[in-house]
Amino acid sequence: MTVHIPSPLRSYTKQQAEVNVDGSSLEEVLSALDSCYPGFRFRVITEQDTIRKHIRIFVNEEQALDLSAALRRDDEIHIICALSGG
């Protein structure tokens, strides 16, 4: 499936704005991303497996609040750096 990568994380993905990985849940997708791009997951997910405060993850157009969301092969994942700060 396609994962859209925000600009602050593209140093991990060799500047790719979209990457394709497999997984049947967000947890699996993030593990796959971390395998391909070491260090990626910890910048987005805390050591307690929660989504970081200023990160949002959408499955298609629905926001995921944890990593358990089941995914279909044609889902699109958007990782967003939430509006914050000034």
Place this chain on the structure above:
Amino acid sequence: MPTLKPATSLVVLLIGTRKGALILKSDRSRRTWKLSGPQFLGHIVHHLVLDPRDRRTLLAAARTGHLGPTVFRSTDFGKSWQEAKAPPAFPKVPEGQKGLVVDHVFWLTPGHMSEQGVWYAGTSPQGLFRSENGGTTWEGVTGFNDHPLRRQWTGGEQDGTPDGPKMHSILIDPRDPNHLYIGMSSGGVFESTDKGKTWAPLNKGCRADFLPNPEPEYGHDPHCVRLHPLKPDRLYQQNHCGIYRMERAEGRWIRIGEHMPKKIGDIGFSLVLHPRDPDTVWVFPMDGTEVWPRVSPEGKPAVYVTRNAGKAWTRQDKGFPKSQAWWTVKRQAMTADTHEPVGLYFGTTSGEIWASRTAGASWTCLVRNLPEIYSVETAEL
């Protein structure tokens, strides 16, 4: 007491800012300086530190506004960087429990000179981490992080700085790698004599005016703690409640800030030791009255120096603005070199780097218009 010969080497300032890291290099006379960077533009760099054991390796504690915290490592003095494979992180707790999350790595300390590759990191919230491979992977020091009293020692998330509670001032006794001190805002000063397996509070004599009991066993707010490398049983601290000195054998903090001028007070964040004279200390006082403006008192920046371990203090403000200068200096943003006379350096909340080649007698602004400066460390090459 061992001695230290004055250096004649190039001085390099390692500058961490709210928007990246910069490096400022001098010539041998310390008169001409060249700025390079920024590196990690847009990242918050809390600390940038050279490994004194090889004088090549740099570690940077970084995060961005959105992304989680990490540590970057360079083995070629900043030409290239690699990210830690396992940055400092608390252990995952079982489902249903609330575990700690590292918000940022605040402090980095190279290990003992005999322990090649060892580093310590202090985090927000207060956690102590150790690397044995030059910062590539980090493990929690469980004797502190998992201690059953950790929550009582450190208080809650509200018991810290506006930017979050912090562990800082990780000090290693140069005679013994097992002998460690840490400072916590809040929590106080703690000591371990077994490389972090067990800890004991070391706060006797130190005030905590903000607590119902102003002389508790722990819960204090040291802002910056220093140990003199040539006289390791002497400690100094700039605390939320004054400036203190301790002779370790006595085990009691003495408030040497009481000898500061009353209209200046003895509140501040940074404290710097003379590399060869354990009786000489510099501080940068700030306005800690009423709502804690955290600016130079009356908008008139000044350094104060004692040359007799705190019995008397002298104002040093030659070269600083005489009025309307509302900046101050954060806890790891003031440092010294080992030349003669000693060079002093600090970075301000308004993005200026100031230097004195005359042990504080006169000051020059080296750089302006940087982002808010979080840390300044000296490297001598």
